[in-house]
Amino acid sequence: MVYLWVGAAGFLGASLRYIIGVSLFHESAVFPFATLTVNLLGSFLLAWLTTGLLVRFSWPAHIKAALGTGFVGSFTTFSTLSIETVTLFLDGKTSLAVLYIAASIFGGLWMSRLGFQVRKGEETG
Template sequence: MNYLLVGIGGIVGSLLRYYLGVFTHSWWGYDFPLGTLIINLIGCFVLGWFTYHIIKMKIFHPHILAGIGTGLVGSFTTISTFSVETVTLIQHGLWIFALLYVALSLFDGLLMSWLGYQVGHRAAKKLQEKGAQAS
């Protein structure tokens, strides 16, 4: 069952990534790979939030958590596309874009993961406070 849910999550995540990339490319006509950057930053935030808030709530079966975290978010984000796009920028002599892309991906990815974790932490704290008040 775990494999099936991870596979389904992977299908959904990869399709979301593909369509968001196509959508971004349709209005962003520059050499900078903005679509992949946005996708990876969203994924960092969601996984940070998911890791703290959803997993800590313990309301979902571990198979569902694996399907969402590993399958959906794991296939939505992509290090391979990031790597190829960076090499492509370098091969086209766009060193500034390549360095900017790497720096934004790394530092903003860490920032988005931290923000997602913080949002999840605060949401879990509010739920605990509501539960304590109801008791």
């Protein structure tokens, strides 16, 4: 039964990721802002969920798996980040590729930390 929950949440996460991607994508864009935005939001959301909402309430394991693995897992996308980075390198845009990698890694870490801090503030406030 957990597979159905993860699949349903994955459908929602992937659909939202597609909507955001289409909304932020521009053919003339030289930088992959859509994927970066989705991955940074996903980093924040997963940290916020796992440090508070999923711990604070005693939700069944299948709901936790659906939200973390299903929804957030399908919302974020490492494979797209990889392809876009390689494409930037192949197009000779080395500086943008390095910037993209740095923004993705350090931005993701920062957004995760922010998610932890927001959740901690909610608990004390």
